[in-house]
Amino acid sequence: MIIAERKPIKEIFSFLVPGEKVLVLGCGTCVTVCMSGGEKEARELSSLLHLKGWEAEDSTIERQCEPEFNLKAKEEITHADTIISLACGVGVQTLAEYFPEKKIFPGLNTTFMGMPKEQGLWEERCWGCGNCTVHLFGYICPVTRCAKSLLNGPCGGSKSGKCEIKPDRDCAWQLIYDRLKKENKLEVLYAIQPPRDWSTSHYGGQRKMIREDVRL
Amino acid sequence: MKVVALGCDKSGYPALLRWGEKELLPFEEVEVFSIPCLGLVTEEMIFQILENSDALLLAGCPLDSCHNQKGSRGAYLKTKRVNSLLQEADISKKVAIAFVTSGKVGEIEKVSEELIWREK
């Protein structure tokens, strides 16, 4: 899922003009699950705005990244002067695309695609590189999880399973090595991975998916 | 300073009443309510109460002997969360939680002083 975290409240306040009607618009999918922009968080933020003297309401729609759901909330959206979107960056942009006349601000910082590792801990897993080869690396994506996206093994900074950049980050290559060793597949690592074609990733420019078979 | 106090039936409410019998409470106005268990307190409720008061004082069973097991713990975590949000937003309102057994008011006194201290 997409992981995001709430912006500092003061930054959110700084977007707003005294006296205006504010709508806090939550999103019911990824950011609900990662507890940063769901119904509960939208309500909390509108309560805080209220306590600070704004006329604030909150509403949460199922997926802000899809036009239909935004359009369904049209009435509330048009009623407000300013909208704080508690969706990921996709949600904010969808909302703004369909309500171009509205003042809209992001209430979250969208951080990564990842998984909940334990209660209260989320970890990045995928960069969306457009050419998945995770099966070659014991299902631990080095593009994403190695700080240097190394494809041919660990750098010289790996220490006791941790990455050189931060002692609380696992070295992806230690994980890859351990997993392949356990599965008796270390020989996979002997092959030299050639330079990657990054054109399928963000580096190839904004990406589009076109499916002629489902187009109307 | 206007304070709303919420106590659980089992321990908090009786203790709050006893505390209320004291002649000199440190707040101008205190409203006391009972609730079956602090586990029922939600963040939303806390915010609603704070709309019309300066502080909320919760009183419930001690963490390890909560009548409903997780009630006090849940309320404690919510209190922490709401306080940190209030603080981050620079709103000088607050919630405090006192863990009491029905007879003792000492904990409530301590916690209420904390509310006043934080006011200053």
Next chain:
Amino acid sequence: MSALQEILRRGEFAVTAEVGPPKGVNREVIEKKCDGLRGFVDAVNITDNQTAIVRLSSFASCLIAKDKGIEPVMQMVCRDRNRIALQSDFLGACAWGVENFLCLSGDHQSMGNHPQSKNVFDVDSIQLLQILKNMRDEKVFQNGEPLKGEIKAFLGAGASPFADPLEFRVIRLAKKISAGAQFIQTQAVFDLEIFSRFMEEVRKAGLDKKAAILAGVIPVKSLSALRYMQNEVPGVVVPDSLVERMKKAKDPKEEGVRICVETIEQLKKIEGVRGVHIMAISWESIVPEIVKEANLYPRPERS
């Protein structure tokens, strides 16, 4: 053929020294270091924004070293340049007569003085080796297009015998060699026991026959410097016995030199070690003394 390559080919024990460029434009800094080292080392190895701290470029510093009559090894890290820039700088350096290249991944920028920067890591060090080798041998760019002219390049890579996972280190070295590394420069050796075991594995895999391994050494000036090595530098292992020895030393500088010289003496005895690489970071002036004490002076003449 570069002097370094020739010396190694003749089977002589090679000596190189690391030279860190200045944080500024004063070429005299490099010139002075080179003047001090001339005659005592076979080549100077010039770092490429080491530890992700911005310095005068490795490329330009290599040219300054050449001007000073000392052979440079140009380090290239993958952190800051993509395959376009790396290939282009390689061509440029070759055109200027730089003949030794050391391909490294590079320290992550979060460890340096511009932690807010983006990194590149378009290719990793092994892929870079392969690219440069193909440019030299097959006369093609990474994309397969032909390039013009003769390239003389002696290609090297780093090895980190002390970093985790330990068992992977020989595999990785083998990959580097098959990708094109002709010489290997290791992370600094303090723990000879681990290093000997590493070399044993290297010999078992026959890698010492395929590439010339230069063992890294670092002379330390003080107990705190040694402790820093022990605790902070990725991929360096310092045994406690050395720390103890340093603690007792009356003259820590002298002890540091002695430790370094003794280490070199030991390294010379390890089969497959073909030279040393002295990394006297901001203490380059000590290198001549170390080289002399370790009986590595005078350096062999070029034929």
